[in-house]
Amino acid sequence: MIHNIQPPVLEVNDLTAAYGQSIILRGTTLTVKKGAVTTVMGRNGVGKTTLLKTIMGLLPAQHGSIVFNNEKITSLPPYKKAKAGIAYVPQGREIIPKLTVYENLLLGLQAHTDRKARIPEDEIYALFPILKDFRKRAGGNLSGGQQQQLSIARALVSRPTLLLLDEPTEGIQPSIAQEIGAILQQLVQEKGLSVLLVEQKIDFANQVTDHYYFMDRGKMVMDGTAEDLKHSALEKHISV
């Protein structure tokens, strides 16, 4: 019940966004609570990735508003949103294959407000021990699950308060997905991180989610906790 009295970290209101003439977000509204995982589910192509890109400022909002920690950030460029405390872990991970694990982590520092900041190596390696072992290895030589861990770690280097996470389980083994789920829970519960997750896999979503939203054709059509939502409703909105 604590979650109900926490102020929202992010409020997206009536958001519209398009690629050229192709309108994808059609009045999307959602709230992300502090220190909790909010998960957006929905069929392929309904606009989940587009929503994260628009929140991050990679795609302009045509209409509507995005409020982060009570400040309107709708039209800020991505680097300003990053400096404000939002980090984005894209679908497909976007690791630079020829750079080492350590060099990939260094890229995360670009979003840091303090220019003299260093990678919080102890913290990062405590969460992801494999990255310490492989810190001199090329990112491209890591497995999919390891790359996903690197991508999340790189986002955490800037010490964000809100993590936008796009399909972290795509193409990785269930056991590694479960490990990533446990790390996310740790970050949320111990450090108060807020997470907006886009996910298709119900097992992973159930492991971490506090509040669900279901998206269809550019807007939210249902939301609630896992207990609020009947299994049939979940199936209806995630079947591809």
Ligand SMILES: Nc1ncnc2c1ncn2[C@@H]1O[C@H](COP(=O)(O)OP(=O)(O)OP(=O)(O)O)[C@@H](O)[C@H]1O
């Ligand atoms: N760069 C782009 N230019 C034009 N259309 C795009 C672009 N990226 C995505 N789209 C289209 O926008 C729609 C929404 O895509 P989006 O990736 O947001 O969906 P999604 O719900 O995340 O689906 P998925 O689970 O497949 O990633 C799709 O019809 C897609 O083809």
